[in-house]
Amino acid sequence: MPSFAVVAPIALPLVAAAVIAVCGLAGLHLGRWAAGAGAWSAVVALVAVWLPVRSSLELLLGSLGYGSSLDLRLDAVSFVFGLMIATPAAVLLTLQPRSWQGSAVALLGVAAALAAVEAGGVVLTAIAGSTAATVAVVSLDIEDARAPRPSWALLLAGWLALTWFGALLQVGGGTAVYSAVPVSTVTGPVFVVLAAAALLVSCLLPWRVWPSQLWARPSLRAAGVTVATLYPLGFYILVRAYELGAGRYPHVAFNIVLALAGIAVAVAAAVRAQAAATRREFLGDVIPGFGGFALSAVALGTPLSLVAGIIMLVTASALVACLALLPDRTGIPSLVTVAAAVGLPPGLVFGSRVVGIESAFEGGDFLGLIGVAGAAAWALWMVAGARAIGLPGGRGHPAMETFPRVAMAIAAATIIAGPGLALLQLGLANPAAAQVMQGVTLGGGATSIVTTSSVLPVVTLFTPLVLFALLVYVGTGASAIHTEARPAIFPLPAASLRRRLRAAVATATVPEQYRSILNFRGLELAATGGRPWLWITALVALAFAVTR
């Protein structure tokens, strides 16, 4: 396979975007099929380039000018993350109608996000990721300028932090290429910058931020593509961090802290979800909940937990498409989606969380407690999901952008695919984990998952549960579901305190006697008025400073 082929997954959506834009400017709207074709071509290109080779393919094109070369690499990690980004985006772009501007910008975002995961070094990832973030904000604005959108400051802060991390690697180790950074360069303080960047990039925070706020928009077209392209990138950074550290983080404390952060995110999302007033509000916290569990699994630091985390992320990416296509009406599609989201057996979500929690217990000591916390969070999700089934749907979305059958098919697929958990581990997650963890591979094959202390015969255990679930589905009707407003299982802790704090900050003003300090015009006049004493004072201060 020629190395130039790694460009294809990035270039094809770009070409499609250009064609759509040119035709759009000429008055010819190519429709959603062109946008879908652009995104699906990226998926096909990823598979076509990776499958024949199944090992790293790298393209090095020379220096760009800021200490980094144009270094693109398609390996197992970029393959699986590329699929996570491109596949749900392709589904959404194919089905949901958009303006030509929205289609072109969405494809630009897909290309930028794919470039971020195919980049061979940290700096290039930062550039491409920041581009994807910028494009996402523009895309959301094209659709609806007044609806909630990500805090640009938070996004930019994350990518700037990653940029600085790349600079630290270049200065300390001579390179920021993932496969070439000396292990000794990634010290504890340096890793803190990386971790902060990853958490900010995907906004893996315990309070409500854009991964849940976007689902409240009146239309979910741009929101779905935004979450699909941006949300996995923070996790990608944390997975690559293993490669930078020769298979581990610089200190086990980082594993513990990040895993705890993940649990905090999952619990916080569950607490919000159980107090949701509508089903749409509940579903809005599903992806952050997934993110929390995935962060906890990825951060634990064992091959098994990393594999579990990757499978959770793959499932989450499927559910992103599902949630964006799901209408707010009560019915079987909503029921199946909620079941898939909370991790009803024998779905992929169920299996991956079981493996993730088991890996925490097998890690021993404090990690076991993290496993307990994870289990408790999951239980809360189950309860929240049961409550959510009976909630009112929400304010609704335009019918032309919802496809209930497709949404239900995706959700059902994640449940029915439960027996295929081992196959998913073998084909997708294992190679990615081996890539970053110094070739460590898990055994078990396509039918079972081998853990440290046992073997999980996935096919044997889960297949009967699938059959049972199908029987339940056939025998149950949606007519029994009666929606009504329901009280929260327990009130949000400190909810009123947060509201009061926010109101206090919003109404804060500078006391009257200090306003002149912050009066820019007044200071400017003082600086430049007829007697520029500020100039002279500044000059004297400078002279004093240099003579010390």
Added chain:
Amino acid sequence: MPPEEIEVLVFVAAALIFALVLTAPATPPRAMLLRGGVGLAGAAAVVTVPTFELALFVVLALGVLQAYIGGARSFALRLRPVATAVAMIAIALLLVRAQGPEVLDRLAAAGLAAGLAAAVGLLPFIHVFEADEDVASSPLAWLGYLGPVLAVVFVARTQGVLDGAAWAAFGAILIGLGVLNVAWGGVAAWLATDDAAAWRYSFIADWGLALCGFGLTVADGRRATLVVLFGIAVCRLPLYLVWRQAKPQKSPTDRPVNLVVAAALAGSAPFAGFAARILLLRGATQLFWPIALVLALGMLLWLPGSLRLGRSVGVPRGRQAFGVAVVLVLNAVVGLYPLPLLAAAHL
């Protein structure tokens, strides 16, 4: 002539071409061509003359001519900054050349840095600004048009004049002034009561990054400065000219083009500002990593002000729309691939 200085001259010439061809200014085109052309010729003279003193004479002459154009500010207010800047630099050069204690060299370094900041109009030596004044006679002419050339020439000449310890002091002062301008400019661009002041402070914030780049006496610092100056002359200044056309007619808008403009002004990828930030962070990390932390935090201040400025541009039409597209594309190209720009300057 050093290639870096020639390249910055080209940036400035490009800004003039943009102003003449792609905007519909209130000033008659002939007057704009005359004023811009004289400024460009003066900048070229600053680059060409063989000694620092002759360059100062050219700057003083430009200052007198610019003060002479007339505007809302008095002749005195327009002349003072440049005259004082030139005097500070001349005194500094005198102290460097005179034999005496080592402290004189460091005082000279302070004078040279202060003189540079005063000539361009940066904190704490900012010029009085009247929003309605013509661009050619306003402080924006120094901040966005003549300033980039002056700064590159002055810093290059200073390097030939100051020795090791004094040069280090000069760099430290520039970094200090740079951080001050980054912080103040960023906050002021966000909180200023009118858009004109916000635009002016946004230039000052960008200059803060440029000063930090000059002060980081490593190669990446100079590279960062070149890209920042490119951003000032070929992005911020043209967009400011577009805003001046939009100002009387439109209220702030929130269309996608405004967000893209905001992204370019904020230094977000894929625009040139992000490449400059990468180089600055590299340079600062090489020198002293806490500077990089301070700069990274300061870089976040660009966003709120840039969103405001992006909205203020309105929805350009016709020639202006084409001009804005050209500016944005050019900045994106340089942002993704700055190597040709840097190679042309032998950096």
Added chain:
Amino acid sequence: MIEIGAGIVAWAGASLVVLGDGRRGLALGVAIAGLGLGALAWLDAGPAAAAAVAAGGMVAAAARLLNGQPGWRVMPAGSTPRLVLCVTVALVGLWIGFAVTTGPGGGTRFAALTLLVLAPARILWSEDPAALLTATGVLALAMGVAAAAGGVTADIWAYVAAGLLASAVAWLPPRTPRAA
């Protein structure tokens, strides 16, 4: 001795520019400053440089006689701070020129330093365009002579540029602010 005397003459001329508001006072000040600086330029760089500087000062003086407030108006009411400034600058200039800095050319250093402070001080202190332009001319002449401070052999072009700039700015007619 000649050097010191020339320096003092130059300072006296600049002080007259600082203290005078009328066109005669300004013209005399720039002429005296030009003569003093011209003498210093002769000592540092030869007759051509001296001619350029002195001519610049004379032409600037001639132009000033045609524009500006009528009469002398030297030391008008309220000019005590300016007088104090002139004396203080002279004392500090003597200290720096002859004590802090060493080597030949003390007079040049003194003259250049004092004029490079007095001229911008006048610019900062005044609103009258005639005074501003005269002070700018003095600043230009001082910059030309300062190029030779420290015993450096200055380029003739520095003196020529100083003379040209000083004479050119003095001929600019005064401008008033224009409302936007």
